[in-house]
Amino acid sequence: MATKTVAIDVGATAIRVAEVELKGGGDPRVGAVLHAYAERPMPAGVMRDGSIEEPGAFAQVVKEVVSAAKPSGKKVVIAVGHPSVIVREVDVPSQDMEKVRQSLAFHVQDSLPMAVDEALLDFHPTSEVETPQGPFLRGLLVASPKELVRGLLTGLNTTGVQPIAVDHSAFALWRAGCRGELVGANIALVDVGAVTTTIAVSQSGATRLVRVLPQGGQDATKAIANAYKGSSVDAEAVKRHVGMNAAAANPEHRAAAEAVSHAMGPLIESIRNTLVYYAGNNPGAAVERIVLTGGGAYLSGFGQALSSATRLAVMIGDPFAGLAMSKGVNPDGFRGREAELATVVGMAMVGVR
Structure with a gap:
């Protein structure tokens, strides 16, 4: 029997809404349909360290994104993925x-x-x-922590949506990324967001380890801003253009690339250490491949550096693989950055265990 679920992903820099219809059968994700999708940027200062600082502004953004997505219902699934969980x-x-x-x-x-x-x-x-x-x-x-969830639910009180379940973002990543041949493999799903990075290790189709690191793509943005202190440079735009390969950067961008590489180095080391820890505690079940999602998946040089540090193959995850889209969804809005939507798509597949 087909079921529809609406999910809201509250991120540090954006709020996303998706509605997915799962099908019947052994894997209900096979033939699933994306019926609605929309996203809106999170205004600066509205969220801080996972807490809602400006409830009115937060509610307004939620109302706007839900109105733009036009889901079939207002009952929603939300997720938490804070390091304190x-x-x-x-x-x-x-x-x-x-x-x-x-x-x-x-x-x-x-x-x-x-x-x-x-x-x-x-x-x-x-x-x-x-x-x-x-x-x-x-x-x-x-x-x-109850306070973390309570704050999010309170923030949604005046938005017209009705939260019916709270999920962990790591399980959403598993549902969106662990499909097909990956189900039988030992893989690490790594989602690099703006301020946190979520790691979910899946062994033969079951999530065995979850870790949320307090590091993300904004660390690189801040590093560039500091490197060009006093100038009017758009640090986020420079980060996306230059990436972290200082050796290949032209002279005018070398300082930026070095700043990005220096900022992302500790995150890469933390990911490597997590996988080493898992292998040490699970003999014979070491991770064989990394599936990279989130905005950090598109940071030039990051995947290569992660592969070099872990000695593992790194692939960009595609949460839309095998997912049909209804006529009401315009893929032009996210074409070329599908990996950023892994969490919200996986949340809307909450019926899959």
């Missing part, structure tokens, strides 16, 4: 999922860096394992 692998006694969620706080209270009553908890099972204590479910625990 904890995602880690845990084992809990095997039982039906309703009972698992009811008892989750008891089982994980000693493994969280926050008080259980200050967190919203969820559990995504990936396998069942036998232990001396009996059968256990192994999966990913998601613990989000």
Whole structure:
């Protein structure tokens, strides 16, 4: 049976809305249809460190983007992907999922860096394992500070939309990117946003590790602005034009390329360290390929530098692979930067586990 879902992705620099209709069958993403899409830039100062600083301006942007997308309904799925959201692998006694969620706080209270009553908890099972204590479910625990989610829901109160589910952006990336031949592989889905980078490691079609790094493309923009301090240079435009390959840049742009390379170096190292950590804790299941999405996927030289640092093949993800589009969607608005839409498209596929 076909189902439609509307998703809102609240990013640091843009708000995006997408509506996807999933089909029936073994993989409901096969033959899925994008029925609506729109995006609007996030005005400066409206969001800061994942919190809404200007509720009125935020609500206005949400209203504008929803009006532009024209989805079939106002019930929406939203996502959180802030570094303060904890995602880690845990084992809990095997039982039906309703009972698992009811008892989750008891089982994980000693493994969280926050008080259980200050967190919203969820559990995504990936396998069942036998232990001396009996059968256990192994999966990913998601613990989000209540204040983070409460602030986002409050910000949406006056917009006319009705949030019905809260997702983690890493699971959205998995749904958008782990398809076809990638389902059976060990891959790392890496989404480089403006201020954060989300890593989701998938092993044989199941998300096994999630990490959100407090680094992103704006680090490079700030580095260029500092390098050209006192001038009227458009740092964002220079970043996109020059990239991070200083050796290939012409003399007038070499300083900018060096600044970008220096700024993005720590992020590349953090991604490499994450994958090394995963390989060390999962013998025989090391990541074989990186699927790169987000605005950072298009930063010239970044994919090559990441591939060199990790010694892995890096490919640009395409969340629209196999996805049909209705007549109401104009792809010209995102043609050539499809990888930036991976999170919102994957959120609208929330029915896929």
